[in-house]
Amino acid sequence: MPRFLKDFLNRNGTGPGLVMLGLVLFWTVGLIILPQLSMLDFSFRPNLPPPEMGGPKDVYTLENYKYLVYGPEGGSQAYNAVDLMVFFRTLVAAVCVTVFNLVLCYPIAYYLGQTKGNHIRVLALMLIIPYWINEILRAFALRIIFGETGVLNTILTGAGLFDTPFDFIRNDYALYAGLGYAYILLMIFPIYNVIESLDHNQIEAARDLGAPWWRIHWRVVIPYAKPGISSGCTMVFMLSAGALAAPQILGGPSSLWFTQLIYQQFNDSSDWPQGAAYAVVLLVTCVLLVLGAMRLFKVNMGDIGK
Amino acid sequence: MSAGVGVDLENLWIRFGDFVAVRDANVNIKGGDFFSFLGPSGCGKTTILRAVSGFLEPSEGNILIGGKNMKGVGPNKRPTALIFQNLALFPLMKVWENIAFSMEIKGASAGERRKRADELLEMIALEGQGDKLPSELSGGQRQRVAIARALCAEPHVLLLDEPLSALDLKLRQHMRTELREIQKRVGITFIYITHDQGEALTMSDSIAVMRAGVIDQIGDGKTIYNDPATPFAASFVGENNVFRGKVKQVSGDRVLVQSNRSGELLARVSTANVGKMKEGDSAMIFIRPEAFELARTGTEGDHYVSARVVNEEFEGNVFNIFMEGDGGKEIKVSLPNHGQSFDSHKGETMTLRYDVRNAVAMPAGVLATE
Numbered sequence: 001m002p003r004f005l006k007d008f009l010n011r012n013g014t015g016p017g018l019v020m021l022g023l024v025l026f027w028t029v030g031l032i033i034l035p036q037l038s039m040l041d042f043s044f045r046p047n048l049p050p051p052e053m054g055g056p057k058d059v060y061t062l063e064n065y066k067y068l069v070y071g072p073e074g075g076s077q078a079y080n081a082v083d084l085m086v087f088f089r090t091l092v093a094a095v096c097v098t099v100f101n102l103v104l105c106y107p108i109a110y111y112l113g114q115t116k117g118n119h120i121r122v123l124a125l126m127l128i129i130p131y132w133i134n135e136i137l138r139a140f141a142l143r144i145i146f147g148e149t150g151v152l153n154t155i156l157t158g159a160g161l162f163d164t165p166f167d168f169i170r171n172d173y174a175l176y177a178g179l180g181y182a183y184i185l186l187m188i189f190p191i192y193n194v195i196e197s198l199d200h201n202q203i204e205a206a207r208d209l210g211a212p213w214w215r216i217h218w219r220v221v222i223p224y225a226k227p228g229i230s231s232g233c234t235m236v237f238m239l240s241a242g243a244l245a246a247p248q249i250l251g252g253p254s255s256l257w258f259t260q261l262i263y264q265q266f267n268d269s270s271d272w273p274q275g276a277a278y279a280v281v282l283l284v285t286c287v288l289l290v291l292g293a294m295r296l297f298k299v300n301m302g303d304i305g306k
Numbered sequence: 307m308s309a310g311v312g313v314d315l316e317n318l319w320i321r322f323g324d325f326v327a328v329r330d331a332n333v334n335i336k337g338g339d340f341f342s343f344l345g346p347s348g349c350g351k352t353t354i355l356r357a358v359s360g361f362l363e364p365s366e367g368n369i370l371i372g373g374k375n376m377k378g379v380g381p382n383k384r385p386t387a388l389i390f391q392n393l394a395l396f397p398l399m400k401v402w403e404n405i406a407f408s409m410e411i412k413g414a415s416a417g418e419r420r421k422r423a424d425e426l427l428e429m430i431a432l433e434g435q436g437d438k439l440p441s442e443l444s445g446g447q448r449q450r451v452a453i454a455r456a457l458c459a460e461p462h463v464l465l466l467d468e469p470l471s472a473l474d475l476k477l478r479q480h481m482r483t484e485l486r487e488i489q490k491r492v493g494i495t496f497i498y499i500t501h502d503q504g505e506a507l508t509m510s511d512s513i514a515v516m517r518a519g520v521i522d523q524i525g526d527g528k529t530i531y532n533d534p535a536t537p538f539a540a541s542f543v544g545e546n547n548v549f550r551g552k553v554k555q556v557s558g559d560r561v562l563v564q565s566n567r568s569g570e571l572l573a574r575v576s577t578a579n580v581g582k583m584k585e586g587d588s589a590m591i592f593i594r595p596e597a598f599e600l601a602r603t604g605t606e607g608d609h610y611v612s613a614r615v616v617n618e619e620f621e622g623n624v625f626n627i628f629m630e631g632d633g634g635k636e637i638k639v640s641l642p643n644h645g646q647s648f649d650s651h652k653g654e655t656m657t658l659r660y661d662v663r664n665a666v667a668m669p670a671g672v673l674a675t676e
Contacts, residue, residue, distance in 0.1 A: 201394035208359060209408040209459050210382045219407070223398045
């Protein structure tokens, strides 16, 4: 038995230790790894009616991946421009949402983490309570705000800033706002957690040595908060790239999110292998992007768990 | 190195809501001095330091550094550097980056910064340790890095907030000497906050004794110790035996006190209280344990006290003898170790004599409770 396992069992007792291990294994292997492997398997098979599954035609193929790049065979275009566009736009938009969220949440997390007093609890509660409301309802609430005859347009035209209502939905503002808002907590809390443990004296020491506020953040607070920032960014990026409800409800009619394509293939076209291939491409690309970003910002995998 | 400049506190008041943390403080600190604020925790000494460094605006009054009023000047713009109680080194920066942080802010190149950091590392006897992280150094080394980091900013005034309290006893005593030496070498003004009278007495040119937001006395170590101005200063700095009573007779700086339990005692009125004591007033007389000597049993007079030996404590260089005077009055006497022992005298009544110059009288007041 490896040493860490023995230590783990000694620390928690053999019975409870085994239960915990079993649950974690079930969670990761049974609920995550195996289903994903089965999706991976699907993605390499042709779309066959159930009777032919396992038959002679059921062989591994790259067809589904080719489709994403080249489109239907004999199609009019050399590349599957529509799907590829959606794919890259989704990734770029997810990156933008992540950056926007970081810029928005870092000051909030800093304030929450470094200020003392009871009002901090109230503020945290006010951040959490809206999340008691169902995600879809929240998305529709944003629709009411951003709609053509919505609250925002009524105010803006009423104030004379716009002559005609601005279509926030068609221009995707509503979508970005919705995605940003949906994952605010996942950005704030990891950063807040880390910043809360930052000794306030360090900030004062930097100030005392002559540092202006931005340099204090750049040299003292942000390096310290890096694990929290990276874990927040990872979650927000992954979840917005994989979001479905917000794009369905808040997206303009012409702007598809890549997850919507996947959804259509699974559901509308009943083409599971094609959907699986798209999902695998999205997953792998997102993981690679995250790993690349971690490398760029010199973050260790262990820091993410902090 | 920049020369030290003076720091003046003028009618300084600092309030937090209804609580008065500092009450009308007036202090003139000379440039290049090692000045200590000495007092128990909660007496307002750290508040004064934070006000001087600029983290806190005084409610009333002025702080002058080098004659310039610091009102509205932020901590990053003041010619002061603060050493925090927990040092507050930046854990993710290397030691040399920590030291040269103030130069980084001014835009110095990495080469210049490294060079200066190495010079300072040499000064604090940590050559070659610049590439370590603070967590890889020992407590005393970290202490010195914090000093170097503060000195690198070339402050005119260095502020130290109980920087030795986290160290163990041996290291603390060693760092006292070292701090004093560094201060003499760089020649800038040090303002030192401590509750440890030993630290204050050994290092300081001048000491302010504080109690509950009020500065009781300012003076050099010898004055504070030998000629305390208030009962608090007398009982907080060093050990003291206090005799309470009523003034019977005053003549010049001599006062005869009818003590409650030890007969008539003659004492010297402390300099700050000359002319302030008159017949019938409540008075306190302070006699240090080491100011007593044994006298022939049965001798009597106005500078003798008789007491019964209760216990003896051997401290190496001195014997501490705990005695009980009339009415259960506890008296502590420290006698130099000449190889004798007082164990066999337990229960015996002995007579103690003191030099009137070493018995300090003042109007009764609040004692330090410790």
